Amino acid sequence: MGLQKSDALSPERIREDFPILQREFDGEQVVYLDNGATSQTPNQVIDAIADYYRNYNANVHRGIHQLSQEASEAYEEAHDTVAEFVGAEGREEMVFTKNTTEAENLVAYAWGLNELGPGDEIVLTEMEHHASLVTWQQIGERTGADVKYIPVTDEGYLDMDAAAELITDDTEMVSVLHVSNTLGTVNPVAELADIAHDHDSYIFVDGAQAVPNRPVDVKDIDADFYAFSAHKMLGPTGIGGLYGKADLLAELEPFQYGGGMIRKVSFDETTWHDVPWKFEAGTPLIAQGVGFAEAVEYLEDLGMDKIRRHEEALAEYALDRMAEFDDIEVYGPTDPTDRSGLVSFNLDNVHAHDLTSILNDSAVAIRAGDHCTQPLHDKLGVAASARASFYVYNTPEEIDKLIEAVDDARQLFA
């Protein structure tokens, strides 16, 4: 029993690190189930950022003075910490970006605009987030490359037979979600990487919904690029990580120009700094980098395997509770081990936005809308859906509160 206990997360203990979870609205303690949008921030991360500003705030890379040395060291080491967390070698494979969307744009601009042309193909999925879909759609328009989509089955999985046919020798880039932010589906990204590489295509994996809640090893996946955002994994907003294979990042053109990313500048020409600094023009995300590394260390202390099991258990519980009601339609795979801890759903006759407004009365916070996947919602035949997404501090009791609040909406609209 002892072993079993230490094998599982203790959300009650974890909650103590998150002051925001103590907030009450009209006497009701907040039930925060919108972690797919952004997670909450533990004291440890808040303190690390405050400590940076209180004790060693300075610009990096350019100062000789003590404060700048300390800030530079912390910022550079943050790259190593985040890199190693996803199985990358170190800073030479980890660029800090504003978020996952910017990482997608970095590769699209630096590589896509320069390398693609008519006759080339970009393969996405029907469950793609707008971050990738809109970005590659634009690159397609500007370069003449075609954009194709791997279909999603009725059960919420990628159609892998179709994928094997859609990815051809003309394919230059496959960009896929590791975990769907709408369906929760965990996609077979390693298998997709194999198919892409068989056709000499690169693969970009959007791990925004995967890195927070499961062990990720970019080398095992054999991703060429892999991106994620700190604010969905207990870190601050405004920073994300872009992993790229060292040789690819070394060859890639810069995305933005300015100070910090150069080696030598004359009036006629400029040479670039080493990776990752080549991709981090201007004063970088120093405080956020420090917070990002602290968040990663917090997650490592909890254990990513435990987090994955915790998420699966909550997903399973939520699916079971929702299955008790005929008027709740759930999207995505029914097998909780094939999905992460988020559940998108609709209540019959109640628009997701009305539902969410009513849930707010019980201090239950969930997301409603198209979750930045409008084409997928078109395919599902709904304009919007509600989404409950769980994290390390959530409990089954909170899912019960969600179900109760959904019943309030059901009664109100009956």
Add this chain to the structure above:
Amino acid sequence: MGMGSDMYRQQILDHYKNPRNYGELEEATFSHAGENPMCGDEITIDVQLDEDEEVIERVAFRGDGCAISQASASMLSKELTGMTVEEMQELDRDDVIDLLGVDISPMRVKCAVLAEKVVQDGAEIYEGEKELEKTTTEEDD
């Protein structure tokens, strides 16, 4: 009770479940559709004007979306009947919220004002087309 349920007073729910003037007008003077892409609220409004095209005689709407957007369209359709086009163009956000009779949380205001915006845009486009037609006819002369 918080703001959420306050938004769903009986009147709103009644108009949502039993929308007034729901459907199409065969003799619409103009018709216009609009949406809130973020929410997926969609509304199409048909307006029939009198002979002088100054007074709104009949209004019909159809659409799909949240209770706030659909109830607002239903209530507005009643309110607009008999109003002059000029009066209709002067309606603003606060008038619509007054009409709904509930506090609308800031994130939901765009749902509440969708129907108002659709009918005003529709009238403006119609006026523009009339102007254009007049100019073109004059030029032809």
